[in-house]
Amino acid sequence: MSISPSKTLSPAELAKLEHAFASDPSSAAYKPLAEAYLSMGRFMEAMVVCKKGVKAHPNAVDPRLLLARVYAEQGKDKKALEEALGALQVQPEDKAALRMAGALQLKTGEAEPGKANLLKAYTADPGDPDTVTLLQQHKIELPRPAAPAPAPVAATPAAPAPSATQQSASALSSVAATAAADAPAARPAAPQPARPTARAEAPQARPAAPQARRPQVVVEEVDEDEDDEPVARRKPSSGGAGSKFVTLGLLVAIPLFAIGYGWYSANARQKSRELKKSLDAASELLKHDSFDSYKKAVEAADQALEVDADSAVAHGYLAYAWAIRWGEHGGGDDARRQAEEHLAAGKKSGDLSSHLIASEALIQTYGGKGKDALGQLEEKVKGLDTQGRSSSLLYLTLGLIQMNAGDLDRGRDSLDRAQTLSPDDPRTYASLGAVYRRLGQDGAAWRNYDSALRYEKDHPESLLGRSLLMLEQDSPNFELAHTMLKKLLESDPPPSPRQLAAAHLARSLLVSRVSAAMADMKPDLQQKLAEVTAVPVEKEKARAEMLKSEDTGFSLDKQNPELHLIKGRRLLAEGNYDAAAEEIRKAIRMDGSRAQFYVELAKSLMGKQGGEKEAADALQTALKTMGDSPKLVVMLGNAYRRQGKLDDALSQYQRAVKDPKAKNPEARLAMGAIYRERSDWAKAQEQLEKASQEFLGQSDRAAMALTELGRVFQGKGDAAKADETYQRALNADEAYSPAYYFYATLLARDSKQTAKAKMLAQEYLKRDPSGEHASAARSLSGG
Numbered sequence: 135m136s137i138s139p140s141k142t143l144s145p146a147e148l149a150k151l152e153h154a155f156a157s158d159p160s161s162a163a164y165k166p167l168a169e170a171y172l173s174m175g176r177f178m179e180a181m182v183v184c185k186k187g188v189k190a191h192p193n194a195v196d197p198r199l200l201l202a203r204v205y206a207e208q209g210k211d212k213k214a215l216e217e218a219l220g221a222l223q224v225q226p227e228d229k230a231a232l233r234m235a236g237a238l239q240l241k242t243g244e245a246e247p248g249k250a251n252l253l254k255a256y257t258a259d260p261g262d263p264d265t266v267t268l269l270q271q272h273k274i275e276l277p278r279p280a281a282p283a284p285a286p287v288a289a290t291p292a293a294p295a296p297s298a299t300q301q302s303a304s305a306l307s308s309v310a311a312t313a314a315a316d317a318p319a320a321r322p323a324a325p326q327p328a329r330p331t332a333r334a335e336a337p338q339a340r341p342a343a344p345q346a347r348r349p350q351v352v353v354e355e356v357d358e359d360e361d362d363e364p365v366a367r368r369k370p371s372s373g374g375a376g377s378k379f380v381t382l383g384l385l386v387a388i389p390l391f392a393i394g395y396g397w398y399s400a401n402a403r404q405k406s407r408e409l410k411k412s413l414d415a416a417s418e419l420l421k422h423d424s425f426d427s428y429k430k431a432v433e434a435a436d437q438a439l440e441v442d443a444d445s446a447v448a449h450g451y452l453a454y455a456w457a458i459r460w461g462e463h464g465g466g467d468d469a470r471r472q473a474e475e476h477l478a479a480g481k482k483s484g485d486l487s488s489h490l491i492a493s494e495a496l497i498q499t500y501g502g503k504g505k506d507a508l509g510q511l512e513e514k515v516k517g518l519d520t521q522g523r524s525s526s527l528l529y530l531t532l533g534l535i536q537m538n539a540g541d542l543d544r545g546r547d548s549l550d551r552a553q554t555l556s557p558d559d560p561r562t563y564a565s566l567g568a569v570y571r572r573l574g575q576d577g578a579a580w581r582n583y584d585s586a587l588r589y590e591k592d593h594p595e596s597l598l599g600r601s602l603l604m605l606e607q608d609s610p611n612f613e614l615a616h617t618m619l620k621k622l623l624e625s626d627p628p629p630s631p632r633q634l635a636a637a638h639l640a641r642s643l644l645v646s647r648v649s650a651a652m653a654d655m656k657p658d659l660q661q662k663l664a665e666v667t668a669v670p671v672e673k674e675k676a677r678a679e680m681l682k683s684e685d686t687g688f689s690l691d692k693q694n695p696e697l698h699l700i701k702g703r704r705l706l707a708e709g710n711y712d713a714a715a716e717e718i719r720k721a722i723r724m725d726g727s728r729a730q731f732y733v734e735l736a737k738s739l740m741g742k743q744g745g746e747k748e749a750a751d752a753l754q755t756a757l758k759t760m761g762d763s764p765k766l767v768v769m770l771g772n773a774y775r776r777q778g779k780l781d782d783a784l785s786q787y788q789r790a791v792k793d794p795k796a797k798n799p800e801a802r803l804a805m806g807a808i809y810r811e812r813s814d815w816a817k818a819q820e821q822l823e824k825a826s827q828e829f830l831g832q833s834d835r836a837a838m839a840l841t842e843l844g845r846v847f848q849g850k851g852d853a854a855k856a857d858e859t860y861q862r863a864l865n866a867d868e869a870y871s872p873a874y875y876f877y878a879t880l881l882a883r884d885s886k887q888t889a890k891a892k893m894l895a896q897e898y899l900k901r902d903p904s905g906e907h908a909s910a911a912r913s914l915s916g917g
Contacts, residue, residue, distance in 0.1 A: 160190040195221040246557035412438035423561040425630035449480030450489030461500030463630035526555035540729020540763030560590035594629035613666040638687035639700040649676040695721035711742035732756035799828035837867035874898035
């Protein structure tokens with residue numbers, strides 16, 4: 135039974151739907167009930183029912199699209215888009231999913247993907263009025279049907295086309311004839327020699343040249359004459375041996391010159407075609423961003439150099455490909471040498487391409503000079519922008535270097551700019567996935583990895599990134615993580631040895647987490663999980679497989695610090711803080727220039743009792759080495775805060791926001807919380823309001839900032855403003871449980887709001903039964 139959103143249901147009808155759904159939650163009954171709730175504006179109930187529908191029907195698009203509608207009705211377009219894209223994962227060709235995803239992408243500023251999805255929906259069903267209306271609304275031109283082929287026209291057989299040599303000879307003979315016609319009338323007419331055959335064969339091979347632009351004929355001086363005046367400027371004689379000699383020389387030289395010129399032109403055109411073909415192939419291969427494509431791009435660019443050894447473009451492609459093979463795929467010293475040699479050769483030409491600029495920055499970064507690379511590249515990017523020559527490749531490279539230096543917000547901004555300039559580049563999307571993952575914005579990270587995989591099927595870096603992202607969740611989808619890693623480990627052509635090594639370490643992490651999850655499961659569920667993840671149920675066998683995967687990874691790539699980082703995360707998940715810290719220290723010893731390593735070290739150190747001081751020492755060392763990394767500065771402030779050194783913590787947070795143009799909502803959130811604890815309401819309000827605005831697109835963090843702001847208003851005694859702010863926090867992210875508790879504490883003071891306060895406290899306990907405020911929430915809930 136389908137319910138129209140506009141229909142008002144009686145209590146009896148609604149009760150009937152609720153009973154049908156409660157009797158069998160796995161049936162299709164979720165749909166009419168969710169639609170009914172949605173039509174009544176009961177969004178929370180509609181969301182709960184839809185999520186159960188998604189769980190019961192994982193391979194259907196309807197529950198996901200209905201959940202997307204629930205979010206869209208509340209103005210939560212980003213979440214709605216996540217669900218619509220999830221529906222496309224299930225059924226990529228579904229017109230309703232394509233239409234909804236396209237409309238939401240256009241609404242949220244993703245113009246190119248949105249347009250592409252709407253056009254796909256139109257292709258799936260050109261007669262669908264909803265799709266056509268959206269295309270017209272956004273002024274997207276409909277695809278035009280192919281024009282019918284013209285009817286064949288009978289024609290007389292054409293004469294054979296003249297060769298390049300014949301055309302050149304014809305042209306030069308015409309030049310000679312024109313020169314003769316333009317001679318002064320006083321000159322006696324010389325006997326006409328036979329015309330060259332080439333002219334007679336192709337009289338229409340070239341259009342007649344305008345008379346006003348007569349070709350210049352350069353004639354060398356003749357030594358026989360004592361007069362120093364060039365032959366071309368002498369007055370014509372009345373005839374004689376000299377004139378006949380010149381005419382005869384011209385008639386012999388012109389055809390010979392034409393033959394040579396024709397051969398030269400044809401050869402030059404052939405070389406130009408070969409060069410363009412090789413460069414186009416190399417450019418296209420670089421876009422695929424895989425180990426195999428970089429190898430093939432090198433081959434294509436090498437072929438271009440065989441045609442033109444001085445091609446700056448070819449040297450740029452080679453320097454870029456070899457730099458990535460060295461720095462990202464573990465190519466070793468030979469790859470580094472090749473990158474540096476092609477960079478030097480390309481720079482000699484004086485014509486710096488974007489690939490040469492990018493490769494120079496990457497070579498510096500991978501060589502441990504990231505700070506220098508960053509400063510130089512920022513200047514070049516700024517200079518090109520002022521000239522109107524913005525480069526997506528350079529913004530991508532800038533974003534990667536900023537991310538590597540720990541400046542995640544600016545790295546994200548640079549990568550967003552690169553994506554705007556080139557909306558179909560999988561490397562840019564994968565890099566955005568990585569930066570959002572480090573920022574803790576898992577939803578945005580997943581969407582960007584997903585986009586990379588849509589533009590480049592089985593993109594290795596995105597498969598790896600999604601796998602690790604999934605394994606960092608509190609409740610991972612182990613089956614999906616296993617599927618992605620299996621695809622990566624068994625792909626043909628294979629990824630780079632470095633990517634394979636990381637995949638083996640990720641597999642080790644998967645085995646560890648699955649084994650831990652099995653410990654709390656019943657035997658039948660253990661067996662089911664073992665079947666979908668290929669992880670043994672027996673702990674000893676699982677541990678042996680975990681260690682084997684790690685050994686395989688380290689044997690494939692002994693020089694990759696990322697492997698120690700992944701192992702450190704595995705040990706951290708197991709609660710082995712000291713061993714985790716030691717693994718991450720190994721990563722730092724191998725490459726001390728990456729801010730992310732120090733962040734992970736600080737996390738592991740602060741995970742254990744009394745590790746805050748050691749974490750602060752590590753972060754101070756990192757900052758001395760690398761300069762002010764906003765992420766590291768905030769981490770240092772957190773370490774001081776954990777030690778109770780609030781003034782030192784405030785000093786670090788203020789240091790993190792000293793640049794008025796820079797956004798650092800994490801620092802502002804922490805400052806606001808400290809000021810609130812000190813009852814410095816004005817400063818707390820200022821910092822928390824800025825934090826809530828700067829957490830744009832980060833619903834969970836925005837909810838946290840708004841909850842703190844609500845506590846500020848509550849502390850000031852402004853109950854109305856506190857009530858409004860807590861509601862804003864729940865609208866930002868209904869999953870943020872502390873907002874329910876603190877909202878309940880506010881309402882509990884008003885006897886008229888007791889029932890609502892109890893409901894909010896119960897909701898907190900439902901979402902976080904063992905949370906920090908669980909005991910107080912039970913008192914509020916009457917439990």
